[in-house]
Amino acid sequence: MVNSRDPKSTIAAVQHPTVGEAGKTGTWRTFRPVIDENKCILVTSPKARCHTCWMFCPEGNISKTRPPRVNYDYCKGCGICAQSCPHDAIAMRKEEDEP
Amino acid sequence: MTSGGKQEAEDASRPVPPARETLILTGNHAASFAVKAARVQVISAYPITPQSPVVEKLSEFVEDGELKARMIRVESEQSAMASLISASTTGTRVFTATSSHGLSYMHEQLAWAAGTRLPVVMCIVTRAIGAPWSVWPDHQDAVSERDTGWIQIFCEDNQEIYDTVLEAYKIAEDERVYLPVAVCYDGYILSHTLMPVELMSQAEVDKFLPPFKSHLMLAMSMDDPVGVNPVTVPEPREGFPAYMELRHRMQKALEGAAAVMEEVEAEFAKVSGRHHGGAVRSYRLDDAEVALVGMGSCSSQAKVAIDDLRAAGIKAGVLTVRLFRPFPKRQIREVLKGKKVVAVFDRDVAYGLEGALCAETKASLYGIPDPPYVHGFIVGIGGRDFTTENAIEGTRLAVERSRNREIHDETTWLNLMEGE
Known part of the structure; x- marks a missing residue:
């Protein structure tokens, strides 16, 4: 019996999605997204709903919290969150400029 | 069978x-x-x-x-x-x-x-x-x-x-x-x-x-989903097969x-109630000394030539290769061993070598004692007719060249325009 979860009998490659399956991809980053809590509507307006950055992050590296937090271990710095933020609350800063 | x-x-x-x-x-x-x-x-x-x-x-x-x-x-x-x-x-x-x-x-x-x-x-x-x-x-x-x-x-x-x-x-x-x-x-x-x-x-x-x-299907569970075909690294990981094992x-x-x-x-x-022969199909090969080999339309045309070839004293039959991949090496070896001449008609070219079926037929026969003489022909490319006459002409040429076991590195094409 072929079972893709059994290493002896599997005939195709399958992967169980886990955090860091491809290593710490945060090292690839040139620019890092920095969330300005004074502009993020989730902070400035406690009843507001947004989480657009969380929705758009292709790597699932932004938490659905108030304010949202970026996981810099895996964030590749693509900048999609900064582009998608309707309140201009995310800035892309060059890695060496700030810690 | x-x-x-x-x-x-x-x-x-x-x-x-x-x-x-x-x-x-x-x-x-x-x-x-x-x-x-x-x-x-x-x-x-x-x-x-x-x-x-x-x-x-x-x-x-x-x-x-x-x-x-x-x-x-x-x-x-x-x-x-x-x-x-x-x-x-x-x-x-x-x-x-x-x-x-x-x-x-x-x-x-x-x-x-x-x-x-x-x-x-x-x-x-x-x-x-x-x-x-x-x-x-x-x-x-x-x-x-x-x-x-x-x-x-x-x-x-x-x-x-x-x-x-x-x-x-x-x-x-x-x-x-x-x-x-x-x-x-x-x-x-x-x-x-x-x-x-x-x-x-x-x-x-x-x-x-x-x-x-x-x-x-076992992997496709909504409760415990998996990704199919991720990047596999060169070496096995956590006991799971890598690219080379798969x-x-x-x-x-x-x-x-x-x-x-x-x-x-x-x-x-x-x-x-119908049986098409499995990987290969034989036509009047049991008592044959010469085998014509082809796939699809090539073998149909070759079959038409058998009566004429036998009337002319060439004891011929046809081997139809149904299964081209995986190439049925064992079946071909079993059917062709003991034949004197094998003429392979390819409606394709493994460009730079010869007809693909011919090259692979030769490879299948490698190492058997007293192997048949194998000669390939390129026929019927781009809709050109592959006629019964072509099948007879090719078989005669293969039989003739087999007498001195001539080796021809260049391909032989049949039914080309005159002067080509």
Whole structure:
């Protein structure tokens, strides 16, 4: 019996999605997204709903919290969150400029 | 059973169940009727001559409600195969058909279907590959895809197309195989020629071909989802096979597929009363000293030459290679050992070498004691006729050159224009 979860009998490659399956991809980053809590509507307006950055992050590296937090271990710095933020609350800063 | 024509099948005398009907069908429509009988669930295709009528007929069946399948209209052959790969992963029985440049355009996805071990079934209505532009038949398109991991079966008449499509699903979905199958037949020569085709009853087909279960169904759980085909690193990880192990498993499955095909044929013969020979089919080879070897239309034409060759004192017979991938080395060795001369007629060129079938026939015979003299011929490229006279001319030349066991590194082409 072929079972893709059994290493002896599997005939195709399958992967169980886990955090860091491809290593710490945060090292690839040139620019890092920095969330300005004074502009993020989730902070400035406690009843507001947004989480657009969380929705758009292709790597699932932004938490659905108030304010949202970026996981810099895996964030590749693509900048999609900064582009998608309707309140201009995310800035892309060059890695060496700030810690 | 590797020899004996379908007319010699053991069960040919059994009574035909009343639910069967015989229709006069083109090769393309024979394929469509088989796909309908197989209860295919997803069909995705892009039109190309001479394949288009296969899918046109299927779309009529779907439109009329005779076949409960989803037709996906795609913008290219690449997308056709990509959509079938996704559908097949979830345990859906799928079908497509294509020809020539459409097949070339699918090339990358062919490798993905095989590497994911999905039992996709496709008809390749074989046709020349440009340049220059040609819409006429030869085997170049299918032969050019031989290294993608697909099983390839070549047919010689419309009944064989109908039967082979049904067998193809059974072979592809066998747990020992789990590989895609291409059912190949000559453009126009079969695709647009009408012949009587006996259709099986739906009950017979349902019994022969139970619903398909994907090997990935266990993985496709909504509660514990997985990604299929992630990047595999060169070395095994956490005990799981890496690229090299998975490719090794694919090759092992191909190596065993010829035996599975012969089992499936035997089972099909019990239901249908027809047997097409398994991996290879012999015609008047038992007492022959000379074997003419070909696939599809080449072997049909070679058979017509046998009476004339025998009248002229050349004891000849024909070996039809049905299964081109995996190449049936053992079966070919068994049938051709003891023959004096083998003339291989290729409707394709492994450019820079010689005809693909010839090169592989030679390789299959390597190492046997007192091997036959093998001579290849390139015939019928781009729709040029391959005539009975050509088959006789080639066989005579092979017999003549065999006397001194002449080695010819250059290829021999038949029926070229004068002075070429």
